[in-house]
Each structure stands twice: as C-alpha cells, then as structure tokens.
Amino acid sequence: MSGILTQADIHWTELESVDSTNTWLLQAYSQRPLPGVQAVLARVQTGGRGRAGRSWLAQPDSALLLSLGFPVHTAQPMPHWPVCAGVGVAQALASVGITAQLKWPNDVLLLGGKLAGLLCETVSTVHGMQVIVGLGLNLTAAPAALPGGAWMPVALKSAWPADKAVPSARQLAERVVPAILSAIDAASSPAGWATLRALFRERDALLGQxxxxxxxxxxxxxxxxxxxxxxxxxxxxxxxxxxxxxxxxxxxxxxx
The missing domain is CATH 2.30.30.100 (SH3 type barrels.)
Incomplete structure (x- = not known):
C-alpha cells in the first residue's frame, strides 16, 4: 500500500440498514471499480459477521459498524492485516483517552471484556486485489454474551467519563479509519512492521499468559x-x- 492512499479522500457511505458492511463492500467491489479508500458505516446490521463464521450482534445506534476497503499494493501476508487494524483501533482510542488491549488475532479488549472485533478479508476483482477490514465496536451498549464466549462484551461507555457524551459512530470512525490506514502503510516496510509489532506487544493481552x-x-x-x-x-x-x-x-x- 502506498502512503498516497492515507492522504487521499476517503469515500464515505452511510447505510441505514444492511446485512453486513463487509458483505456489502465485497459485492460492491465485484460489481464496479471503487476509487481510493472506501469507508462504509451502518446504523443497523442484521447479519454482521465475525471470524470463523461467528455473528456480530448490536442494537441500533449502539455500535460502530464499519468496513474499510482499499487496494492491495504490497505482498504483506494476511496475518499482517488484523494486527495493523488492531493497533490502529487501539491508537485511535488512545487519542480520546481510552487504553485498550489487543487479543490476537482480531479482538480489542477494554476493562477485561471484548470491546470490538475485526474481520479482514480480500477480494480479487478485474481491477486487482482489494482488502476489506470490518470492525464492530460497542459504543453505548454491549450485546449479551454468546454461549461459550471467553470474554464478556463491554461497551466504550463503561470507560467513558460520565459527564461527557460517548462519540457517535461517525465521530469515532473519523479517527479509526486514518489510524488503520497509517498502521497498514507503516507495516509495508520491514522497519515499520517491527514498530507495529512493538506497539502490538505493548497492548498484548495474551503475552506471558x-x-x-x-x-x-x-x-x-x-x-x-x-x-x-x-x-x-x-x-x-x-x-x-x-x-x-x-x-x-x-x-x-x-x-x-
């Protein structure tokens, strides 16, 4: 990925309701060329997807439901994408005073619970390979725990100052998207990837466990x-x- 992309206009799409923002963007890429960086937000998801076929559940307006798409310009292996995305989300949260941890490969933790999940996918089109990074992050309410889940869901509101309003999905997305792009761009060089690994290590919830x-x-x-x-x-x-x-x-x- 070129650093030019991190400076390009981000093309925002806001949907009232969708089955899955990742699925919507996968289908959009298969139908037509899409310029630059695509950021798709949804107020409601009826069939949000997590890793290994799991579902992501959220009440309307209670979560950041985001998919970020961009062309691949690097030979980075797939394991890099969720690491970069996780570090980017953690850095965006740090910019608003929230300290999060990361659980490999695709979870963001807060106060010992699961705040967010990531799902990274690729799609091959006639215009080249595209990466899609899906993010579901609980803002004002956490869904009920799933059977067998190791981490209780938690919402950003749990760690937010009581006298301040929790950011809206769009407000937080405008911090998260550039942070993810910057992390991915940094990881395109060996030195940058070493820095990303160090940043992940600082937040690694599983290290030494x-x-x-x-x-x-x-x-x-x-x-x-x-x-x-x-x-x-x-x-x-x-x-x-x-x-x-x-x-x-x-x-x-x-x-x-």
Missing amino acids: PLLVQDGGCTLLTGLGMGLADDGAYLLDTDAGLKSVVVGDLSIRRAA
Whole structure:
C-alpha cells in the first residue's frame, strides 16, 4: 500500500440498514471499480459477521459498524492485516483517552471484556486485489454474551467519563479509519512492521499468559503466550518448544 492512499479522500457511505458492511463492500467491489479508500458505516446490521463464521450482534445506534476497503499494493501476508487494524483501533482510542488491549488475532479488549472485533478479508476483482477490514465496536451498549464466549462484551461507555457524551459512530470512525490506514502503510516496510509489532506487544493481552489453542472444541496446543512472530502469527512456548499459530479457525483461550 502506498502512503498516497492515507492522504487521499476517503469515500464515505452511510447505510441505514444492511446485512453486513463487509458483505456489502465485497459485492460492491465485484460489481464496479471503487476509487481510493472506501469507508462504509451502518446504523443497523442484521447479519454482521465475525471470524470463523461467528455473528456480530448490536442494537441500533449502539455500535460502530464499519468496513474499510482499499487496494492491495504490497505482498504483506494476511496475518499482517488484523494486527495493523488492531493497533490502529487501539491508537485511535488512545487519542480520546481510552487504553485498550489487543487479543490476537482480531479482538480489542477494554476493562477485561471484548470491546470490538475485526474481520479482514480480500477480494480479487478485474481491477486487482482489494482488502476489506470490518470492525464492530460497542459504543453505548454491549450485546449479551454468546454461549461459550471467553470474554464478556463491554461497551466504550463503561470507560467513558460520565459527564461527557460517548462519540457517535461517525465521530469515532473519523479517527479509526486514518489510524488503520497509517498502521497498514507503516507495516509495508520491514522497519515499520517491527514498530507495529512493538506497539502490538505493548497492548498484548495474551503475552506471558497460560494459553490453549482450540479448533472445533478440541485442544491443539497449550503454552505461554510469547507474542507475534515475524510473519504476524502468534507464538506459544510449549513443552515441545516454540510453536507458531496461524490465522484460521483456531482460537486462543486462557487456560483454566
């Protein structure tokens, strides 16, 4: 990705209701060329998607429901995208006085609960490859906990000063979108990626924690969280040595 994109006009689309902002943008890219950076906001999502086919639920006007799309101009591996997006979201929150943590690969945590989830996808079109970064972030209310969820949902309002209004979805999006773009742009160079890894490490909720890796309810690995690998995968120190966990349908959970 070129730094020029971070300075380009961001093309905003605001939808009253949609099944999923990621799905909407995927379909839009498949139908026509879209210029520059696309930012799609929705007031209501009826079928929001999370990683591994999970749903993202939110009451109307209670969450930032955003998808950000842009062309790929780099050979970065897919594990880079959610790391960059997570760091960007955390930095945007820090700019309004909120300290968040990151749970690899795609969650933003606040006060020990899940504030936001990220879903990164790519779509190949006749105009080239596009990356779509989807974000669902609880603003004023947190949805009910999902069965088997390891992290209780939490809303930004929980950590917001009581005498101030919580930012609107558009207000927060105008901070989040440039921050994500800047993080992705920085990671396009080796030195920049090293900086992004260091920023992730400062916020890594799993670092040094006893963890287990599950897939379909089966435990595949246990060990201590050791942070990000060079390629964006997550490292575990196991009885069999250092193991790398890649993005997929795997889940990292705190060991009981």
